[in-house]
Amino acid sequence: MLNxxxxxxxxxxxxxxxxxxxxxxxxxxxRVLIAGGPFPVHLGVTSDGLFExxxxxGEPAVTITLPADFAARLLVDRSSLFSAAKLAGSADFxxxxxxxxxxxxxxxxxxxxxFVGDIAARRLVQAGKSLHAWQTQAVSNLAANVAEYAxxxxxxxxxxxxxxxxxxAVNTLRDDVARLEKRLQRLS
Numbered sequence: 001m002l003n004x005x006x007x008x009x010x011x012x013x014x015x016x017x018x019x020x021x022x023x024x025x026x027x028x029x030x031r032v033l034i035a036g037g038p039f040p041v042h043l044g045v046t047s048d049g050l051f052e053x054x055x056x057x058g059e060p061a062v063t064i065t066l067p068a069d070f071a072a073r074l075l076v077d078r079s080s081l082f083s084a085a086k087l088a089g090s091a092d093f094x095x096x097x098x099x100x101x102x103x104x105x106x107x108x109x110x111x112x113x114x115f116v117g118d119i120a121a122r123r124l125v126q127a128g129k130s131l132h133a134w135q136t137q138a139v140s141n142l143a144a145n146v147a148e149y150a151x152x153x154x155x156x157x158x159x160x161x162x163x164x165x166x167x168x169a170v171n172t173l174r175d176d177v178a179r180l181e182k183r184l185q186r187l188s
Contacts (some may be wrong), residue, residue, distance in 0.1 A: 001051045003041055010043075011050045013104045020100045021049030027093050031058070036066025062089035062097060078102075 006094070014020045029046045031054045041168065044054035045130075056062075062107040063085040073081035082102050087094040112121035150156040 002039060003043075006041055007043065007051050007053055010104075013106055014050055014100070015123075016107055016110075020104060023049070023096050023100055024051075025049035027061075029094060030061040030093055032062045032064065032093070032097060033060040033064065033065045036064075036068075036070045057103070060089065062087060062094045064097065068171060 014024065018036060020061065024045050025047065028047040028049070029045065031042065031044045034043065040056075042056050042060065043051045043056040044184040046052050058153075065088070067084040068079070070081055073084065079102075082098065085098075109121045110127045112124055115121075147157075
């Protein structure tokens with residue numbers, strides 16, 4: 001069931017980008033295993049350049065291993081997800097899959113406009129983007145406040161300026177000891 005939903009979502013994105021189907025069509029009949037999380041996903045490529053649920057038996061042409069935090073990365077930073085994924089298998093197929101997955105974009109405004117109209121869809125997407133920007137800023141502010149509390153108001157972490165001063169003092173002491181050793185060697 002989960003695989004079916006993923007396939008429908010991927011195929012929706014692929015049909016929205018004609019170049020993606022053309023690239024995938026060259027690998028019709030090949031299979032890919034996406035390993036990440038508790039459920040591995042077995043996909044095949046159809047002659048139309050779309051995805052289908054594939055049998056788990058047999059060796060896939062490409063295996064994509066996602067990092068453990070792939071869900072969070074998918075929502076927050078897609079580029080870091082793609083750079084952290086590990087691909088193994090057929091180089092041409094893996095390169096094509098990486099390019100397609102990295103460049104697929106969901107046109108939410110187009111999909112919403114079918115239900116609520118163009119203007120309402122535009123405003124809903126803009127509101128969603130504003131909400132996302134606000135939440136990102138709120139998380140950033142929270143992280144900055146926690147970091148400031150941990151370094152300035154409590155003894156949980158050493159403030160950067162104190163750490164820098166300690167490093168400078170260690171360097172000065174090391175240089176002083178080196179000069180003292182040289183003086184002692186001259187006296188001997």
